Amino acid sequence: MGRHRSQQQYGEMTTVYLGRKPAIFLNTIQLVKEALVQNASSFSGRPHIPLLIWITDGLGILMATFGHSWRQQRRFALQMLRNFGLGKKSVEDRVTEEGSYLVLEMLKSEGKPFDAQHAIQNAVSNIICSIVFGDRFNYDNKHFAYLLEILKENIFLSGSFVGQVFNLLPIIKHFPGPHQKIYQNAEELKAFIRAAVKTHRETLDPDSPRDFIDAYLLEIEKQKSNEDSTFHEDNMVMSVADLFLAGTDTTATTISWGLIFLTQNPDVQERCHEEIVQVLGYDRLPSMIDRDKLPYTYATVHEIQRSANIVPFGVIHETTQPTKLRGYDIPKGTEILTNLTAILTDKEHWKYPDTFNPENFLDDNGHFFKPESFLPFSLGPRVCLGEILAKTELFLFITSLLQRSRFSWPPGVKWPDMNGIVGIVRSPEPFDIICHSRGSKE
Numbered sequence: 001m002g003r004h005r006s007q008q009q010y011g012e013m014t015t016v017y018l019g020r021k022p023a024i025f026l027n028t029i030q031l032v033k034e035a036l037v038q039n040a041s042s043f044s045g046r047p048h049i050p051l052l053i054w055i056t057d058g059l060g061i062l063m064a065t066f067g068h069s070w071r072q073q074r075r076f077a078l079q080m081l082r083n084f085g086l087g088k089k090s091v092e093d094r095v096t097e098e099g100s101y102l103v104l105e106m107l108k109s110e111g112k113p114f115d116a117q118h119a120i121q122n123a124v125s126n127i128i129c130s131i132v133f134g135d136r137f138n139y140d141n142k143h144f145a146y147l148l149e150i151l152k153e154n155i156f157l158s159g160s161f162v163g164q165v166f167n168l169l170p171i172i173k174h175f176p177g178p179h180q181k182i183y184q185n186a187e188e189l190k191a192f193i194r195a196a197v198k199t200h201r202e203t204l205d206p207d208s209p210r211d212f213i214d215a216y217l218l219e220i221e222k223q224k225s226n227e228d229s230t231f232h233e234d235n236m237v238m239s240v241a242d243l244f245l246a247g248t249d250t251t252a253t254t255i256s257w258g259l260i261f262l263t264q265n266p267d268v269q270e271r272c273h274e275e276i277v278q279v280l281g282y283d284r285l286p287s288m289i290d291r292d293k294l295p296y297t298y299a300t301v302h303e304i305q306r307s308a309n310i311v312p313f314g315v316i317h318e319t320t321q322p323t324k325l326r327g328y329d330i331p332k333g334t335e336i337l338t339n340l341t342a343i344l345t346d347k348e349h350w351k352y353p354d355t356f357n358p359e360n361f362l363d364d365n366g367h368f369f370k371p372e373s374f375l376p377f378s379l380g381p382r383v384c385l386g387e388i389l390a391k392t393e394l395f396l397f398i399t400s401l402l403q404r405s406r407f408s409w410p411p412g413v414k415w416p417d418m419n420g421i422v423g424i425v426r427s428p429e430p431f432d433i434i435c436h437s438r439g440s441k442e
């Protein structure tokens with residue numbers, strides 16, 4: 001394998017040496033399918049990343065070893081996201097309701113340049129809050145704003161130089177330095193979740209679980225005598241932390257990029273608005289069934305996701321055993337990266353690979369269609385656990401915003417660098433935008 005290092009030689013596969021260790025990039029949808037789906041048990045591991053082990057103890061879902069605990073925790077979280085054991089309100093209802101708060105919050109700054117990212121991040125994380133804790137937070141809640149801030153800081157620091165130094169020299173965990181900030185932040189987030197678990201335990205009614213935490217507490221009880229159970233408080237805290245970590249910045253950053261693309265393409269914005277108002281008017285809140293009647297808007301939401309490309313190389317995998325791909329021997333422990341950037345801009349599969357154009361998702365009759373290379377959530381057993389939730393949030397939030405408002409770029413202000421800031425999540429540089437009201441509920 002060591003001889004084949006360039007993309008020209010591999011075509012669909014590139015091997016890059018990270019230090020002495022080879023990492024393989026999968027550059028096409030066909031290859032991702034062959035590896036992550038057809039050969040799933042070999043390709044679904046996660047590497048041992050010292051920094052992450054230090055702050056997660058290997059628990060939770062996102063970076064957990066491919067095995068029994070990961071499987072149980074993932075299955076349970078998926079059930080919760082599919083509405084089991086979550087009380088009366090469906091996940092979609094929670095998103096619809098939050099979408100209307102988001103519009104009101106944006107309209108508070110009507111006509112003036114403002115930083116929309118805080119409100120967007122708050123709205124998105126409120127969905128996880130509502131599912132996990134049974135409640136949302138107001139956008140001016142200082143304590144919650146602080147927690148979102150440290151969550152963002154940890155995503156940034158873990159992917160930065162500080163994180164890389166730690167992974168090369170994990171012994172520094174015993175010494176002071178900037179890496180201690182990551183640990184401290186993670187402990188603060190965990191303490192916040194633990195406090196919520198304590199109040200839930202004190203007020204739990206076994207006959208009517210209110211949210212994820214209640215349902216998890218009941219699962220711990222139910223599985224008490226099962227020796228194989230991985231349900232315990234520390235795993236619950238990490239699973240919840242993973243939902244915040246993986247489910248906040250990702251969706252929020254996609255919407256932030258969306259506002260930039262929409263202000264750069266006022267014609268697209270106008271067409272979406274007209275379509276939405278024709279179907280829903282100004283006052284009826286959108287729901288997921290409406291997407292069939294809103295093909296242009298639905299295509300635009302997908303094009304925002306394709307162009308935003310927020311996790312350019314997916315989440316890193318590792319082979320769990322020696323295996324083969326396209327005839328090449330791949331040793332156990334080889335790092336595997338899904339090159340989502342190459343797949344989302346593959347010239348063979350996209351009509352307009354390098355420009356923002358909703359036509360990428362429309363057929364000749366103007367009907368929505370999804371090209372096979374639309375792969376923002378990856379594939380296989382490790383496929384994004386929040387895929388359905390993220391799609392619901394993106395469609396309902398963006399449609400609600402375009403129904404009631406129009407966005408423009410402040411005159412005379414330079415466009416941001418469209419490469420963005422590339423960390424674990426590729427996000428836009430901080431920016432201000434102007435929100436204009438359209439129609440009215442009065």
Ligand code: HEM
Binds near residue numbers: 243246248338381
């Ligand atoms: C994993 C993308 C939103 C929870 C992933 C992966 C990708 C991804 C590429 C890696 C899959 C792999 O390892 O091959 C996205 C994007 C999102 C989004 C683009 C939004 C636009 C969410 C949301 C949640 C979530 C809202 C939670 C509710 C997770 C979890 C994993 C994951 C827990 C780890 C799955 C595992 O290792 O088994 N996501 N995600 N994501 N995502 Fe998402």
